[in-house]
Amino acid sequence: MNLLEVIELNARYGDALDRFDLTGWQALFTPDAVYRAQARENFDRGLPLAAIYLDGHAMMTDRITGIEKTLVFAPRFTRHIIGLPSIENNTARTPFIIVQTVTTGLPEILATGCYHDTLASTSDGIRLAARNAVYDNALIPNSLVYPL
């Protein structure tokens, strides 16, 4: 995979989430992609539980409906700061920091960790065939509303 293409994919990924464009976020995955947000303690110990586990576009749609129509949470902004990918064939590891600002509060780090990706070339460019957002901080400051 081409470094610049992966960087661009990640830039669009963070930009979509930070603008609350969740359908735009979903479109960066292949239709049957698996998205996880998983605590590092689970990942490192081979425990399967993830805080968010979405298997394919339809389940992502349900999560989006949940966020936009049903969940109750204090308004917030997020800012995805995504580092440079380390690429090997069709996989990549990319560090991230996500800062969150809840209503009138101060910014706080929501999560910091590493994306573990499987990438796929499609006619629309490269897409995520799997992304596991493995976060180092076992503790989440209360809520994880939007995908990491």
Next chain:
Amino acid sequence: MNRRAEWSPVKSPSPFKHDGTHRIPNRVYSDAELHARELEAFFYQAHWCYVALECEIPKAGDYKATMIGEKPVIVVRDRDGSVNVLENRCAHKGAKFCQKEFGNAKVFVCPYHQWGYRLNGDLAGVPMKNGVGGQGGMDADFKLEEHGLSKLKVHVHNGIVFASFDPDVEPFESFIGSELMPFFNRTFDGRKLTLLGYNRQRIRGNWKLMQENIKDPYHPGLLHVFFVTFGLWRADQKSELRIDPRGRHAQMISTRNSGGENQEVTAGVSSFKESLKLEDPRLMDVVQEPWWGGPTAVMQTIFPSVIIQQQVNSLSTRQIIPRGPDEFDFVWTHFGFADDTPEMTERRLKQANLFGPAGLVSLDDGEVIEYCQQATTAYPDAECVVELGGKDGGVATPHMVTETLIRGMYRYYRETLGL
């Protein structure tokens, strides 16, 4: 030593302005002195506190560092297969010597001066005990036996582990009580458990608000729009509330898709959005398990330290770890059973999307607990009104339209703290 005599039951005047517990003074959520008394009376004396599932520490030497109240402890599997719970506090100079969350050890060695402890807490050795070159060392009357790690009382109940700092704590069976034991044993009936993983969140709210949340069947059909919208909860579904005689523990037992078509449940409820359906039904692909024996959800509040969840195929313990009056950590341990098929494990993992810090249902709870903390702290002299279902002090009920379990908890609270 009678530990119960160490604190006197009445210090500052009671914040409760009325008899009964249908009004809760806001002060109980933010007062530092009350919080210190709660830790002492509930977490450190007379109660069994949740510390682990046995499947977290299967092999000899496996250990887990956790907390009871605000005190760090270690849960460790001894060589003979028994489980010990030890204070994570070096007997020498008080270092929290075990810094890893999980691991395996033959002995615990405190890094500061390398005092070494056996898995049962006994002090095995102290460097330079006999001096160096005839100089220094401990006095001749220094006895290793007198300086082990403090050891807690432990009860292992069909795979779930509780501990108590209180040597005089009542037997575990009577602590849970005969009213609640049947449903407690329904999940923990001796089958081998498997560990699926953890979720942890820090909630900026008083720890009791989480106990209250799971003693509150008023809110799920109103707050949890996801539940209601996708037909996973109705206030008129077949249900039952159980409570122990003292009011501290409770169970909310319910069976989905068993309710009438009572219009009152959804009419005028702004959170009800009839049109929605799941795009991917696998998110809630419920398969009846034989051990349920009817109910599809049993939520248990074991006071003060844990909530035990069965929501259809999703199982977890949720440990409450207070951090001062206005914050607690909430640790979810998801599990299944050793004889689960791969499909059942997958189902449990998918349904876990509803729970934890990102849960399509549970996320709401963490948020509203913080909202409660924000305003109760700002208005400590105001009070909460807990009168749905009347003003009783906590009774078993064949329906969900009541806050009786919360009133029961505060009856126990007032009695125990002498307020």
